Amino acid sequence: MVGASRTNMKEVASRAGVAMSSVSRVLSDHPDVSPTMRARVLAAVEELGYHPNMLARSLRAGQTMSIGFVVGDISNPLLAEITLGAETALREAGYSLLLTNSENQPGRDAEHIQLLQRRRVDGLLLSLASETDADTRAALAGLEQPFVLIDRELPEQPEMWAGAALSDHAAGMAAAVHHLLELGHRRIGLILGQPMRFSRERRRGLEHAFAEQRLPPSYIVLEGHLNPEHGRQATAHLLDDAEPATAIVAGGNQLLIGVLRELERRELAPGRDVSLVTCDEIPLSELFRPPIAVIQRDNRDLGRRAAELLLGAISGAEPRSDVLKTTFVPRASCAPPAVRI
Amino acid sequence: MVGASRTNMKEVASRAGVAMSSVSRVLSDHPDVSPTMRARVLAAVEELGYHPNMLARSLRAGQTMSIGFVVGDISNPLLAEITLGAETALREAGYSLLLTNSENQPGRDAEHIQLLQRRRVDGLLLSLASETDADTRAALAGLEQPFVLIDRELPEQPEMWAGAALSDHAAGMAAAVHHLLELGHRRIGLILGQPMRFSRERRRGLEHAFAEQRLPPSYIVLEGHLNPEHGRQATAHLLDDAEPATAIVAGGNQLLIGVLRELERRELAPGRDVSLVTCDEIPLSELFRPPIAVIQRDNRDLGRRAAELLLGAISGAEPRSDVLKTTFVPRASCAPPAVRI
Numbered sequence: 001m002v003g004a005s006r007t008n009m010k011e012v013a014s015r016a017g018v019a020m021s022s023v024s025r026v027l028s029d030h031p032d033v034s035p036t037m038r039a040r041v042l043a044a045v046e047e048l049g050y051h052p053n054m055l056a057r058s059l060r061a062g063q064t065m066s067i068g069f070v071v072g073d074i075s076n077p078l079l080a081e082i083t084l085g086a087e088t089a090l091r092e093a094g095y096s097l098l099l100t101n102s103e104n105q106p107g108r109d110a111e112h113i114q115l116l117q118r119r120r121v122d123g124l125l126l127s128l129a130s131e132t133d134a135d136t137r138a139a140l141a142g143l144e145q146p147f148v149l150i151d152r153e154l155p156e157q158p159e160m161w162a163g164a165a166l167s168d169h170a171a172g173m174a175a176a177v178h179h180l181l182e183l184g185h186r187r188i189g190l191i192l193g194q195p196m197r198f199s200r201e202r203r204r205g206l207e208h209a210f211a212e213q214r215l216p217p218s219y220i221v222l223e224g225h226l227n228p229e230h231g232r233q234a235t236a237h238l239l240d241d242a243e244p245a246t247a248i249v250a251g252g253n254q255l256l257i258g259v260l261r262e263l264e265r266r267e268l269a270p271g272r273d274v275s276l277v278t279c280d281e282i283p284l285s286e287l288f289r290p291p292i293a294v295i296q297r298d299n300r301d302l303g304r305r306a307a308e309l310l311l312g313a314i315s316g317a318e319p320r321s322d323v324l325k326t327t328f329v330p331r332a333s334c335a336p337p338a339v340r341i
Numbered sequence: 342m343v344g345a346s347r348t349n350m351k352e353v354a355s356r357a358g359v360a361m362s363s364v365s366r367v368l369s370d371h372p373d374v375s376p377t378m379r380a381r382v383l384a385a386v387e388e389l390g391y392h393p394n395m396l397a398r399s400l401r402a403g404q405t406m407s408i409g410f411v412v413g414d415i416s417n418p419l420l421a422e423i424t425l426g427a428e429t430a431l432r433e434a435g436y437s438l439l440l441t442n443s444e445n446q447p448g449r450d451a452e453h454i455q456l457l458q459r460r461r462v463d464g465l466l467l468s469l470a471s472e473t474d475a476d477t478r479a480a481l482a483g484l485e486q487p488f489v490l491i492d493r494e495l496p497e498q499p500e501m502w503a504g505a506a507l508s509d510h511a512a513g514m515a516a517a518v519h520h521l522l523e524l525g526h527r528r529i530g531l532i533l534g535q536p537m538r539f540s541r542e543r544r545r546g547l548e549h550a551f552a553e554q555r556l557p558p559s560y561i562v563l564e565g566h567l568n569p570e571h572g573r574q575a576t577a578h579l580l581d582d583a584e585p586a587t588a589i590v591a592g593g594n595q596l597l598i599g600v601l602r603e604l605e606r607r608e609l610a611p612g613r614d615v616s617l618v619t620c621d622e623i624p625l626s627e628l629f630r631p632p633i634a635v636i637q638r639d640n641r642d643l644g645r646r647a648a649e650l651l652l653g654a655i656s657g658a659e660p661r662s663d664v665l666k667t668t669f670v671p672r673a674s675c676a677p678p679a680v681r682i
Contacts, residue, residue, distance in 0.1 A: 065460075066439070066460075069440075073425070074415070074421050074424050074425050074428070075418065075421045075422045075424075075425045075641075076421075077416065077418055077421070080415050080416045080417075080418070080421040081416045083415050083416075083440070084414070084415050084416045084442055087415070087440055087441065087442045088442065088444075091441065091442075091456075096439050096440075096441070096456070096457075096460055097439065097440045097441075098407070098437050098438065098439055098440075099410075099424070099428060099437075099438045099439075099440045100428065100432065100437070100438075101425055101428045101429065101432075103429075115432075115437070116437075119406075119407075119437055253624075257624045257628065260628045261628070264628070264630075282624070282625075283594075283598045283623070283625055284623075284624055284625045284628065284629075287598065287601045287602070287605070287625065287629070288625075288628070288629065289605075289630060300416075
């Protein structure tokens with residue numbers, strides 16, 4: 001590919017009767033180009049039938065037309081959907097996706113960022129395992145390529161930070177909690193993952209809903225890891241509490257699996273013995289009996305937006321973050337609190 | 342990276358007092374190297390503290406240390422698990438994974454194979470959308486890099502075919518059908534996806550189990566696409582048949598979703614009104630009430646094996662295929678046929 005575009009550039013230079021460096025300057029929108037030079041080069045591009053943008057892009061020094069993607073766990077349907085959205089948008093723009101999987105270990109993120117930098121990717125999409133890990137932050141500070149975060153916020157903004165594609169978790173959570181409060185629940189348990197943006201925003205939505213209804217904060221929030229075991233243990237904790245939770249919100253599909261296992265073990269049915277809401281739709285939430293209420297978002301769109309922000313940054317756009325909506329879908333897993341006999 | 346390894350090669354050549362081309366020949370195991378030359382170069386490599394294999398690998402002409410992965414739908418948990426296994430094995434060997442997603446459209450496979458070839462990947466892993474598509478076969482015939490198939494079989498073996506990582510679908514299916522036959526089912530419906538290896542092998546397992554028990558072939562096999570809609574329609578067909586199926590086997594997790602939707606619509610419960618088996622474990626199969634019997638396989642291992650076969654081929658190993666086991670796990674969704682009133 002590089003060979004082909006150098007040939008193209010040579011042909012353009014020869015047709016225009018100018019140096020190759022002049023062609024390069026025109027095509028990369030260098031400010032130091034006279035109008036005459038610009039016209040000559042673009043005329044040659046047109047005569048030769050090249051698409052100037054495509055040509056310019058592949059001519060820009062150091063471009064590999066590849067984007068690195070650092071993802072926590074591709075086998076999580078949530079991240080697989082995000083990857084699908086990003087890969088489609090990048091491929092349409094002529095970029096290939098280099099995928100690395102950190103298995104949710106923050107230490108691997110820094111390694112992978114450096115690996116992708118050595119492979120000279122043109123930019124990075126990051127679904128980091130930690131927002132505060134020192135090695136990760138050092139690796140980000142050392143980047144020479146723009147990067148876009150997916151549903152993550154950093155304590156600082158390194159030089160090459162190009163924005164973030166974020167989900168409005170607080171709005172969907174507030175809607176879910178309003179629904180539970182209206183059904184009569186007061187003791188609501190929220191099970192969260194690691195202390196990252198998605199956890200903070202979900203907690204904020206919960207607190208906001210209680211405050212809006214001028215209710216005392218009679219909720220319990222349990223933070224941990226986004227895995228089934230934390231979901232199971234937190235559910236046990238919520239049900240064994242002196243004042244047991246009558247409604248549980250699982251802050252992620254991996255947590256939901258643990259919640260359902262613990263309810264099953266205790267022979268408790270969602271919607272009958274305890275109300276249940278989950279975050280992020282999976283076939284399980286719709287097909288489970290009763291169907292499980294869910295805070296939905298369009299994960300494919302999240303990946304696509306992140307890719308678009310990065311492509312914008314590569315073309316010189318200013319850093320920008322997009323916040324995408326979440327929607328609460330009530331289902332039969334939410335019902336008035338069970339009467340205790 | 343290329344820059345760094347050229348520097349390394351230069352240092353080795355200078356230390357050994359030989360030409361860079363001689364270093365390259367020694368490290369790439371070129372037959373045309375004298376024992377003295379070999380010893381001198383390897384001594385220099387050792388003195389400089391380089392790892393000869395790593396160095397040799399990055400020095401070999403044209404190596405980009407990247408592997409292309411053509412996948413049908415990364416958002417399918419099955420393929421996401423396979424990708425995870427492959428990515429981990431490749432990364433450990435120093436390779437990066439270039440991911441393309443064909444959205445299960447055979448036409449895209451050919452495009453992506455050519456794209457990855459232009460990007461000069463060192464090899465390809467292919468989970469093709471079709472085993473017979475003419476464009477795909479032409480693209481494979483034109484490859485200059487080795488490729489390994491994941492759970493696919495081609496009608497012919499193109500020159501660069503380096504083997505396949507396959508699942509033994511027939512064995513798991515035969516075990517499941519034996520179980521259903523022992524429970525008393527005779528009218529068994531098997532819902533399959535596209536006519537590819539996984540469908541042929543699953544059908545073979547079914548036929549084999551009936552033949553082993555010397556039973557007439559009173560099964561129905563419905564082929565279609567691996568999506569919920571085919572699962573739903575096939576279920577309706579099986580239940581509306583003059584002799585309705587008493588047991589249904591869904592040949593994939595996307596088909597299962599459609600089967601469950603249709604059963605729900607008819608208010609039929611798995612394990613009570615109709616027996617149900619699915620292929621490939623997802624949280625849904627274990628947590629559904631009743632839990633759904635499943636033909637399991639280790640998809641992460643499948644991805645890892647495919648990556649290892651490809652790495653072997655890149656190092657010059659002969660083409661080889663590995664067949665990995667599948668296991669039937671009976672669960673409460675399988676019960677004796679319901680008595681019709």
